[in-house]
Amino acid sequence: MIFSSGTKKPKIHSSAYVAPTAVVSGDVTIDAGCAILHGAIVTAEGAPIAIGADCVIMEQAVVKSSGGSALNFPVRIGERCIVGPHAYVVGASISAGCFIASGARIFNGARIGERSSVALGATVHISTVIAPGTRVPMQHIAYGDPARIVSPEHAPDVHEALNFFETVFNLEAGEDVRAQAATAYARFLRKAHAQDAPVGDGTHTTKNSPRRSAGDEPPKAQIAEVDGVVDAMMLELQEMEHRRAESLKKKPPR
Numbered sequence: 001m002i003f004s005s006g007t008k009k010p011k012i013h014s015s016a017y018v019a020p021t022a023v024v025s026g027d028v029t030i031d032a033g034c035a036i037l038h039g040a041i042v043t044a045e046g047a048p049i050a051i052g053a054d055c056v057i058m059e060q061a062v063v064k065s066s067g068g069s070a071l072n073f074p075v076r077i078g079e080r081c082i083v084g085p086h087a088y089v090v091g092a093s094i095s096a097g098c099f100i101a102s103g104a105r106i107f108n109g110a111r112i113g114e115r116s117s118v119a120l121g122a123t124v125h126i127s128t129v130i131a132p133g134t135r136v137p138m139q140h141i142a143y144g145d146p147a148r149i150v151s152p153e154h155a156p157d158v159h160e161a162l163n164f165f166e167t168v169f170n171l172e173a174g175e176d177v178r179a180q181a182a183t184a185y186a187r188f189l190r191k192a193h194a195q196d197a198p199v200g201d202g203t204h205t206t207k208n209s210p211r212r213s214a215g216d217e218p219p220k221a222q223i224a225e226v227d228g229v230v231d232a233m234m235l236e237l238q239e240m241e242h243r244r245a246e247s248l249k250k251k252p253p254r
Helices: 152-161 164-169 177-192 232-250
Strands: 002-004 023-025 028-030 041-045 049-051 062-067 075-077 088-090 141-143 148-150
Touching (some): 023 028, 041 049, 049 062, 062 075, 075 088, 141 152, 148 152, 164 177
Parallel strands (some): 002 023, 023 041, 028 049, 041 062, 049 075, 062 088
Antiparallel strands (some): 141 148
């Protein structure tokens, strides 16, 4: 589904594929050759999202930006990146040629250098800067600038080193900071999504549809074409049926 948010609506290249069950909302730009797969959510909440050419956002992944009057966390994903199933990317910048594996988490203000990878279940924490070509191993945590990479048992130390609520929610630490964050975030989201509306019929057309300018509403058909990919089993069944029909033709009448 394609949604406008306030005055902003997605700009999706005509060669990109957006699955019917994916959600793309607000100030989102998706470049040529991208694939946004089933159940993925790409939503801009007060700051833009830009996804470069030939990227894949896989099933159930979440990519979101966030921006208000005090803080602004856009998302930029360079060309030829993969964001794996159930990955979570919020307010971060990912350079070209990166691989974000299943269940990885990348938080506000993080910057990941080109050709880097974040493995299964790994975390790149707030404001972390990852050098080009870095690999964050499975379940490990990267934090700081420049990044330190530690194993999961060091999570309490990482927590002490970060000021999460001030960085993300602009709130000073305190006993009730979590409740304050919930109240403030709910207020922000109500305002950010108050005027959300489907664009057209909420679907997007790919390769065979007429060309359109970047600001046009997506057309009203969802057509997914995969060049050169065939269902071998279906071809085999069709061939068997053809041979059966030919055999019947050759049998003499009774």
